[in-house]
Amino acid sequence: MHPRLIATCTVAAVLILMAACSSGGDSKSSSSSTTTSKAAAGSGRVTDLKLDPKHDYGNKYANGVLPVGDNKYATDAPKKGSVYLCRTPQGQAGGAQERGPWFVNDNTEYDINKKVAVEGTVHWDASYSEAMSGGNRVITTNDLPRDHTTGVFPVQPSDPAYQYDRNPNQIAAQSLTYTLNAAPTIAAKSSCLGGEVGVMTTGVALFDAFDAGGRDAGAWEVQDGCNGHPQMSSEYHYHTLSSCIQDRGVGNVIGFALDGFPITGPKVGDNNILTTSDLDECHGITSTITLDGRQVETYHYVMTQDFPYSASCFRSTAAQPPGQPAGPSGPPGGPPAGPPG
Numbered sequence: 365m366h367p368r369l370i371a372t373c374t375v376a377a378v379l380i381l382m383a384a385c386s387s388g389g390d391s392k393s394s395s396s397s398t399t400t401s402k403a404a405a406g407s408g409r410v411t412d413l414k415l416d417p418k419h420d421y422g423n424k425y426a427n428g429v430l431p432v433g434d435n436k437y438a439t440d441a442p443k444k445g446s447v448y449l450c451r452t453p454q455g456q457a458g459g460a461q462e463r464g465p466w467f468v469n470d471n472t473e474y475d476i477n478k479k480v481a482v483e484g485t486v487h488w489d490a491s492y493s494e495a496m497s498g499g500n501r502v503i504t505t506n507d508l509p510r511d512h513t514t515g516v517f518p519v520q521p522s523d524p525a526y527q528y529d530r531n532p533n534q535i536a537a538q539s540l541t542y543t544l545n546a547a548p549t550i551a552a553k554s555s556c557l558g559g560e561v562g563v564m565t566t567g568v569a570l571f572d573a574f575d576a577g578g579r580d581a582g583a584w585e586v587q588d589g590c591n592g593h594p595q596m597s598s599e600y601h602y603h604t605l606s607s608c609i610q611d612r613g614v615g616n617v618i619g620f621a622l623d624g625f626p627i628t629g630p631k632v633g634d635n636n637i638l639t640t641s642d643l644d645e646c647h648g649i650t651s652t653i654t655l656d657g658r659q660v661e662t663y664h665y666v667m668t669q670d671f672p673y674s675a676s677c678f679r680s681t682a683a684q685p686p687g688q689p690a691g692p693s694g695p696p697g698g699p700p701a702g703p704p705g
Contacts, residue, residue: 408549409662413644415614415651421642423635425669428477429468433573433580433671442554442645448677450556453578460529460584474583482525482588484516492567501546501624505567507538507600512608514600515588529586536598540686545624548680550663554646555678560685562627564619568592569601573672580671605667614638615653623680626664628653640670646677
């Protein structure tokens, strides 16, 4: 079993130093089952749902109170506001061992302004490159953030975060190469997620919205000040939009999904922020963005403040995450994604 199949993050209980953190979420299996999805006529890179740059989408979560997405997943077809998983969460122990005081309104929401972060300011020797080769976008990274620091991991007993999430894992350099389609087109059917969504231009891997038991990782797990943390094989990653990504404009590419489509920020303008309700069932939209130095109209995923935060299914054929062997598609529920963490 490849080490990147191991689920991520933290400890389940005081006496159990097991790390886990994503159901589908942090496991690295390929996307498998698919479902019909509609693309606009005339172009394979655009959809019917298009951004209106003159529209006031509002700033729905300006107060920092966000909905909790526990168990909001589907395994038979994409569903807006849910994650289309290749397998059901396994329910294994892991992640935060205690609900934090940032949960509000009968635990249906959480206040990001009240949530603690793992302490520390650690600088890393990051390595990131992006090149075109034979119709592919090849991204090579050691998974260490190239433009921000991290917290101190394992979480120290003196850290206030330790009370809620005793992540025992350390951060270490990886050797990851993503070979992505440089010109993806909308497939007739959308594909499920096997755990990893893609890679951000910070050099850091992006995982889906869940911890090991199907809980909202953004709500439950305690990350550092840049919204990242390591899993059992020491791979640093995000589940949500990093607060350390400065340019969050909807026309700015901040990452790439495994199917090759870009990932952008949610900001249309001042107090004009896209949320999940403005996007399609895979958490994307079509608009004109800056891609490889050119203005291009294309479908792209959007990182939002609210669950499910990033791509919730793939609109094109997804590449295997680094270290995963190629394999045939499977039925809903997907191929095994490795042992619980």
